[in-house]
Amino acid sequence: MKYIASCSFGKDSLAMLIKIKELGLPLDEVIYCDIRFDDTSLSGETPEMAKFIPKAEKILKEKFNIEVKRITSKWTFKDHFYRVKQRGNRIGDNYGFPYVVGSWCNSRLKIEPIRDYLKSIKEPVIQYVGIAYDEPVRYERLNHKTHIAPLYDLKITESEAMELCRKYDLLSPIYETSFRGGCWFCCKQSLKQLKWLYEKHPELWKKT
Numbered sequence: 001m002k003y004i005a006s007c008s009f010g011k012d013s014l015a016m017l018i019k020i021k022e023l024g025l026p027l028d029e030v031i032y033c034d035i036r037f038d039d040t041s042l043s044g045e046t047p048e049m050a051k052f053i054p055k056a057e058k059i060l061k062e063k064f065n066i067e068v069k070r071i072t073s074k075w076t077f078k079d080h081f082y083r084v085k086q087r088g089n090r091i092g093d094n095y096g097f098p099y100v101v102g103s104w105c106n107s108r109l110k111i112e113p114i115r116d117y118l119k120s121i122k123e124p125v126i127q128y129v130g131i132a133y134d135e136p137v138r139y140e141r142l143n144h145k146t147h148i149a150p151l152y153d154l155k156i157t158e159s160e161a162m163e164l165c166r167k168y169d170l171l172s173p174i175y176e177t178s179f180r181g182g183c184w185f186c187c188k189q190s191l192k193q194l195k196w197l198y199e200k201h202p203e204l205w206k207k208t
């Protein structure tokens, strides 16, 4: 049996890693999936988050002896954006902007590469996921035979997860400098967040 944790470097997944180590729970690997925007290998992370991730990796290694494995799809967001649909009702259309619910970018650029990686492991896998106690709907949707949510089980809320990360200098600056996590080119962002991108990162704004 292998125990693998998914880490987005957000507060919940980092707090989960802290608790796993504090409690001595089994942990074989930590994986992180980076979505790329285009062939220049430009990350989907905001520059603030992209800068924070190596710092967090260093702290995880030094304080918890955790190494994070990076996984990336062979496709970029732009590859899929312009890809022509070969199946379904809209054959011949481009994939284009993802739907608000069931976005192709999440499934094709994140879930699929993670799934492929997990499939390549020959042993049964138990996955840790960072679901806080105030996310009961996400928790209910989990397959409890293959997934564990330590924060939820320990009744740790999102604000407590934030405090836990702060204690170890593992709190991403996005919680102070931005209004949301996720890709900077996401078409599901609020106007407020888009304005933030326009003002803080005009070079990225021009690419969207």
Ligand code: SF4
Pocket: 035, 044, 098, 103, 105, 106, 110, 181, 182, 183, 185, 186, 187, 188
């Ligand atoms: S943050 Fe937005 S662009 Fe990135 S994977 Fe999620 S839905 Fe897609």
